[in-house]
Amino acid sequence: MPLPSHAFDAVSWHNRKADKYGRVEFGSNHYQAGGRWQRRSVLVAARWDRVTLHDPDDDTVIAVHPRAYGRAESVRDPALVVHQLAAKPRAWGESEIRADFPDIVRRWFDERDPDDLAASLKAVSAACRDCSFDAVAKAAAALIETRKPERLHAHQLTPHARRLDQGQDTHYAHEPDLSVYDRFLDDHE
Structure with missing residues (x-):
């Protein structure tokens, strides 16, 4: 048969x-x-x-x-827990996923005031809806290391995390050189 x-x-x-x-x-x-x-x-x-x-x-x-x-x-899955944590950011210090973040992100979160911490956790949660937790955590570490923001934003995390999920090597080490536009504007004024 x-x-x-x-x-x-x-x-x-x-x-x-x-x-x-x-x-x-x-x-x-x-x-x-x-x-x-x-x-x-x-x-x-x-x-x-x-x-x-x-x-x-x-x-x-x-x-x-x-x-x-x-x-x-x-x-x-840390992505499921981060959604809960975004709703209750005061639980960050005792969170079961605290150790899942890179050291630089963990220290950065520890130093945030309650409003910046809440907004940043919400940004991580929003980015985790579209990307893997590991990629979002790496993107957050790269942002913190290179840009030193006051708070994280999903519109910055998500594209970087998507590229990481797709296997692209991305980094924030070099900001784009916009001086050519400054010269252009100076010449046309």
Whole structure:
């Protein structure tokens, strides 16, 4: 007999309720669903290599995590946590993703006043909607190192992080030379 035309998807489905941190327990491990899912029901699709969390109402994917086979592991995506952190920036000092940022970004966040910290975390959160957390963290480090801004902005982070996600080597070391435009304007006045 011929093989089936579609691969068999070996998956088991489970309903779970997220805890107050937006984590879903499956097996003996916790998987991060995000702050929006605190104390809400989540549909868990468990495969041999990954655990996918779904919205039970419309089956949209909330998060995809590698499956953990150890005991009492917490599997999280920093991008999901940064969204929570942007809503509660005073939790920065005790955040579970604080260590996921490069040293320069961590120190820079520590030195910000509450308003600049809140705005910068929101910018990181917005950039994480379009790019990977690692790329956004690297883009933030590059911005801080070269431009020393008072606060981060998503319109600066996102394009740089996108280029990093695409494998392009980008840096902010050289600002564009705009002096040619100054000379042009001087000649035409």
